[in-house]
Amino acid sequence: MARIYTLVNQKGGVGKTTTAINLGAYLAQHGQRVLIVDIDPQANATSCLGIDKHSVENSSYQALLGEESPVSLILKNERLNLSLLPSSPALAGAEVELVSELGRETRLKNALASLQDSYDYILLDCPPSLGLLTINGLMAAQDGVIIPVQCEYLALEGLGQLTQTIQQVRSALYPDLRVRGVVLTMFDRRTNLANDVVAEVNNHFPKQVFKAVIPRSIRLAEAPSYGLPISAYAPSSVGAKAYDALAQELLAGDGKS
Ligand SMILES: Nc1ncnc2c1ncn2[C@@H]1O[C@H](COP(=O)(O)OP(=O)(O)OP(=O)(O)O)[C@@H](O)[C@H]1O
Numbered sequence: 001m002a003r004i005y006t007l008v009n010q011k012g013g014v015g016k017t018t019t020a021i022n023l024g025a026y027l028a029q030h031g032q033r034v035l036i037v038d039i040d041p042q043a044n045a046t047s048c049l050g051i052d053k054h055s056v057e058n059s060s061y062q063a064l065l066g067e068e069s070p071v072s073l074i075l076k077n078e079r080l081n082l083s084l085l086p087s088s089p090a091l092a093g094a095e096v097e098l099v100s101e102l103g104r105e106t107r108l109k110n111a112l113a114s115l116q117d118s119y120d121y122i123l124l125d126c127p128p129s130l131g132l133l134t135i136n137g138l139m140a141a142q143d144g145v146i147i148p149v150q151c152e153y154l155a156l157e158g159l160g161q162l163t164q165t166i167q168q169v170r171s172a173l174y175p176d177l178r179v180r181g182v183v184l185t186m187f188d189r190r191t192n193l194a195n196d197v198v199a200e201v202n203n204h205f206p207k208q209v210f211k212a213v214i215p216r217s218i219r220l221a222e223a224p225s226y227g228l229p230i231s232a233y234a235p236s237s238v239g240a241k242a243y244d245a246l247a248q249e250l251l252a253g254d255g256k257s
């Protein structure tokens with residue numbers, strides 16, 4: 001049965017999508033069957049994997065509304081051995097359309113249930129908000145959330161709000177929701193600030209921070225414009241090695257290596 005992790009942080013631009021794509025690519029390289037589910041109307045994960053979001057006819061939107069069976073929506077990249085349930089701009093409407101639906105918070109969880117046996121890892125890429133799409137992401141996070149935190153000034157700002165939302169979801173809907181780990185992203189070792197942030201985040205989330213720290217790397221920023229994960233674009237770059245280390249740390253923690 002697949003492990004399902006949700007990449008979440010309502011702060012924008014912290015590395016959710018970059019982590020979903022590149023962690024997913026390395027998990028696949030280590031022999032895991034991986035599905036990335038894009039539930040962000042920005043559809044960045046979809047674009048990062050070389051799919052034109054405007055050409056996507058059926059997306060996670062249809063899965064959320066129960067209009068299509070999820071298996072029919074999946075695009076498989078044979079070369080990368082990576083599957084994608086794409087997003088499309090239409091998903092922006094789901095936030096509003098789902099409000100009046102029964103079981104609106106568990107739409108995604110239910111849609112993914114049928115895919116559990118076909119994958120080893122399902123990674124969900126959330127939008128930068130704490131709206132209904134992200135709540136669906138949290139409810140579907142069967143094995144926990146992975147929180148990317150950017151190593152910069154005010155890194156912890158907003159994490160209180162995220163922790164509070166996770167707590168609310170636990171008390172109202174899903175008591176077993178866990179934090180699988182925090183990933184430090186865009187670390188720049190030349191700055192004292194970055195080291196302070198690492199210490200601060202470790203204090204805030206004791207024993208929950210992944211040892212693999214993702215450095216700021218121009219290669220990681222370039223790869224999406226080629227529609228490739230870092231494992232295919234620049235496999236010997238520092239960013240690639242960091243995401244490989246993260247994948248191996250996750251696998252080890254999951255008892256899979
Ligand atoms: N380690 C890194 N080094 C350099 N650039 C990075 C790194 N990680 C991410 N980026 C770049 O930073 C920007 C934001 O990253 P990303 O899209 O992964 O964040 P996000 O949290 O998914 O954003 P959003 O909240 O908008 O969905 C992107 O342009 C990405 O290419």
Ligand SMILES: [Mg+2]
Nearest residue numbers: 016017040044
């Ligand atoms: Mg994103």
